[in-house]
Amino acid sequence: MFISIINYIGYVILFKYLLIFLILTIKNNLTSHFNQTEKCNSHKGKVWNKIKEIEKANPIVFYMIGFLICWLPYIIIFYPGTMNMDSLTEIESYFGELEWTTHFPIFPTIIFGMFMKIGTFWLLNDNLGLFLNNIFQVFLGAFLLSYSINYINQLTQNKKIKFGIFLFFAFFPTWPIHFYTEVKDIYFSMFVLLYVIFSMKFIVAHGKLNKKEWVIYLLSMVMVYLFRNNGIYIFLFSLPFLAITVKTSEKIKITVCSILAIAFCFIFLHIYKQAHNITKGDIKEVLSVPLQQTARYVMEYELTEEEKNVISQLVDIGDIKAGYFPETVDFVKVKYKKETATMQDLKEYFIVWFKMFFKHPNVYFKATINSTYGYFYPDRTEYKDGVAFYLIDMPDYRNVSNFDIHFLSNTEEYRNMIERATYTLRNMPVIGLVFSCGFYTWFLIVITLVLWYFRRTKEMTILVPLYVIVLVCVASPVNAFVRYMLPVMMTLPFVIGWTTFVIQRKEKI
Numbered sequence: 001m002f003i004s005i006i007n008y009i010g011y012v013i014l015f016k017y018l019l020i021f022l023i024l025t026i027k028n029n030l031t032s033h034f035n036q037t038e039k040c041n042s043h044k045g046k047v048w049n050k051i052k053e054i055e056k057a058n059p060i061v062f063y064m065i066g067f068l069i070c071w072l073p074y075i076i077i078f079y080p081g082t083m084n085m086d087s088l089t090e091i092e093s094y095f096g097e098l099e100w101t102t103h104f105p106i107f108p109t110i111i112f113g114m115f116m117k118i119g120t121f122w123l124l125n126d127n128l129g130l131f132l133n134n135i136f137q138v139f140l141g142a143f144l145l146s147y148s149i150n151y152i153n154q155l156t157q158n159k160k161i162k163f164g165i166f167l168f169f170a171f172f173p174t175w176p177i178h179f180y181t182e183v184k185d186i187y188f189s190m191f192v193l194l195y196v197i198f199s200m201k202f203i204v205a206h207g208k209l210n211k212k213e214w215v216i217y218l219l220s221m222v223m224v225y226l227f228r229n230n231g232i233y234i235f236l237f238s239l240p241f242l243a244i245t246v247k248t249s250e251k252i253k254i255t256v257c258s259i260l261a262i263a264f265c266f267i268f269l270h271i272y273k274q275a276h277n278i279t280k281g282d283i284k285e286v287l288s289v290p291l292q293q294t295a296r297y298v299m300e301y302e303l304t305e306e307e308k309n310v311i312s313q314l315v316d317i318g319d320i321k322a323g324y325f326p327e328t329v330d331f332v333k334v335k336y337k338k339e340t341a342t343m344q345d346l347k348e349y350f351i352v353w354f355k356m357f358f359k360h361p362n363v364y365f366k367a368t369i370n371s372t373y374g375y376f377y378p379d380r381t382e383y384k385d386g387v388a389f390y391l392i393d394m395p396d397y398r399n400v401s402n403f404d405i406h407f408l409s410n411t412e413e414y415r416n417m418i419e420r421a422t423y424t425l426r427n428m429p430v431i432g433l434v435f436s437c438g439f440y441t442w443f444l445i446v447i448t449l450v451l452w453y454f455r456r457t458k459e460m461t462i463l464v465p466l467y468v469i470v471l472v473c474v475a476s477p478v479n480a481f482v483r484y485m486l487p488v489m490m491t492l493p494f495v496i497g498w499t500t501f502v503i504q505r506k507e508k509i
Contacts, residue, residue, distance in 0.1 A: 002262045011131030019446065023453055026503060039245065039479060047196075060155070063146035063166060070170040071138060074180055077414045080127040080244035081134030083405065084183035084385070084483075085393040093117050097400045104271055108184035116403070126403045126434050131391075137187070141179040145169050146253035148197050152497035155204070161497045168493055172434065173422040174388040178486065179264050181468055184227055185483045192465060192487040193494065199462045200498055202242060207250025214257060221261035230472055232262065234465045241461040283346070284336040288477035291336075292329040295320045296367035297356055310352045313337070313345040324369040327383050360374040374480025375473045378438040383480045386433045387426055390419045400442070438484045441470055443492055447499055459502040466491060 055062045075081075083181060087102060093100035094113025112133060119129020145165075153162040169175050178186055198217040209217065222230040239258050243251040272278070284291070294311060297303075298320045308317055315335050323331035357364050374380040392405055407415065426435045433439040444466055451460045466488050473484045482489075 002358075017040065020447055023450060026051055026450065026500075036323050045417045060143070060146045060149045060241070062151050064142045067142040067170055068138070068165065071142070071176040071179070074176040074418070075138065076134070077411045077418065078177065078180055078390075079408055079411070080131035080405065082177060082181040082389040083130055083392045084181065084389055085395060085398060087182045087184070088394055088398050088403075090184075092398060092400055095401055098398075100228070100278045101281045102278060103110070103285060103341065105184055105227055106272055106278065108187060110272075111187075120403070126405050129403075130182055130405050133182050137180050137182075139151040141186070142328050144194055146314070148193060151201070152494050152501075155200075155501040156497050158497070158500060161500060165497065167491045172423065173418065174435065174482075177388045177390065177418075183389070183483065185486050188224065188227040188231065189487040189490045191220055191227060192234065192469070193491050195220040195224050196462050196465055196491050197494065199238065199242060199465075203459060203461060207246035207253060214253070218257050218261055221258060222265055225261060225265040230263075230286065233472070235261065235467050237329055238464045239459065239467050241464050245458040245461055251375060268275050282338050283336060284333050285477075287336070288329045288333065289349070289475060291315070291332055292368040292477075294353060295324040295329070295332045296326075296358070297360065297371075299324050300363055301360055307352055307356065308346075310348045314349055316339050326367075327374075328371065329477045331479060334480055341361060360405055370477045371477075372474045374437055375470060375485070376438050376441050378436045378442060380436065380438055380480050381426070382435065382437065382482045384478055385481070385483060387482055390415065414476050429457060435482075437473070437482060439479050439487060440488050440492055444470070444488065444495075447492075447495060451499060451502070454503050456502045459498070462495065462498060466495070 087108075088108040090104050092098040093104070094109050094116075100109070115133035115136070116126070116129035120126050123129075142475045149162060150166050152165065156162075179275050182226070194216070198209075198213065198220055201213060216221060224234050235258055239254065242254050246254070292316075298311070298317060303311070303317070311317060311320075314337060315332060316337075318334035320332055324333060325331050374383060392407065394403065394405060401413055426432050444463065446465055448460060451457070453465075468487070469487050473481070476484055478484070
């Protein structure tokens with residue numbers, strides 16, 4: 001305890017002065033940027049070459065082509081693209097080979113299933129079914145990134161930020177492979193970015209968006225909702241903060257837009273579920289936190305007969321002891337007795353769960369922290385699927401349709417080389433932090449403190465979706481899972497540009 005107190009004091013002092021240094025650096029860079037802008041403006045005709053003229057003529061297409069060229073080696077070497085096991089389950093559900101439940105979002109299941117249907121039945125090639133989805137993701141990702149870069153550049157007029165963002169997504173090795181992976185989180189992350197960009201536009205325009213912008217804003221909300229079961233919370237929690245930044249008439253518009261998004265998604269999903277007999281997902285998916293806490297309690301303390309009997313109605317005590325792992329609840333959750341557990345069993349479980357908490361509350365805190373700290377500790381390496389997917393995950397027990405999806409044999413050496421190079425970077429000091437979930441959480445906190453220091457409280461609104469995602473990660477069943485943090489990782493580079501813009505705008509005033 002004494003050592004911890006000393007460490008705490010030391011870190012508070014260290015981070016305080018690091019934050020002060022960062023703020024002073026930002027001020028100096030802004031002053032330098034204003035001076036450089038004036039000098040560049042007076043010599044603009046001499047500096048710009050043909051490439052810059054092309055970029056100026058159509059910047060979105062220019063950046064998009066740049067991304068595709070940089071990602072082309074991944075597209076060729078990893079053909080037909082990588083695949084997460086969850087996506088295979090969704091495809092099999094779409095094909096009717098597995099029970100279709102709401103455990104996985106319905107909309108990405110439809111998309112993955114339709115692309116596979118085109119490849120399997122129309123083109124008679126299972127590989128093409130995977131490739132069509134993945135190459136669509138690549139083009140959509142390149143477009144949305146390019147659109148976002150162009151908008152941030154319009155705001156900041158800062159070449160360093162523009163090229164910094166481009167280089168990060170073009171050459172940071174996990175991005176090409178992520179965009180080339182069939183998994184719902186990629187679509188979700190892209191539309192979270194689009195939603196945040198249009199939230200920026202909403203704030204800059206004081207809510208006075210044109211019809212086209214309102215339509216795209218509404219589309220981003222709908223897509224965020226449809227691609228993740230908990231996506232609704234992102235714009236729902238953002239709504240009150242966005243509303244207070246504008247006048248009454250614009251408050252009504254953003255509220256109506258959000259309600260329309262919710263209503264449309266609810267009606268669409270309800271009708272589709274009824275038409276295709278889609279059942280509810282297992283309730284165990286929302287029991288991650290209490291089950292992990294109970295498992296930790298079982299490992300550390302003796303249970304009473306009542307506790308044993310009640311817990312055993314959901315998961316056998318022996319299975320808990322055999323499957324408990326501090327980093328994830330998956331190994332315990334998989335043993336949940338979904339066929340026999342009733343609502344009465346759940347009610348009795350939560351009564352016992354509360355009683356156990358008051359007996360030994362420290363166990364619950366330890367269980368929660370042990371399964372979530374990776375989202376806050378920058379030096380915690382990623383868990384489970386690594387920094388990205390480098391394989392086609394198709395276990396036989398899920399591949400009941402016997403899809404023949406495979407990499408090309410003559411590219412194996414190059415695939416392994418790229419994967420080894422990526423993990424070499426991951427294990428390097430400083431550079432490796434850019435792969436870390438915890439690094440992005442702290443980056444988000446630092447940006448919040450910087451905006452708070454400059455009193456840009458209204459502009460902090462665009463950070464709300466990112467904090468919601470971090471909280472969802474904390475409540476998730478897996479610790480330090482990069483896939484869950486992708487929306488934050490994808491959006492933060494643009495938030496850096498936004499932060500520069502809002503501070504710069506204040507300094508100009």
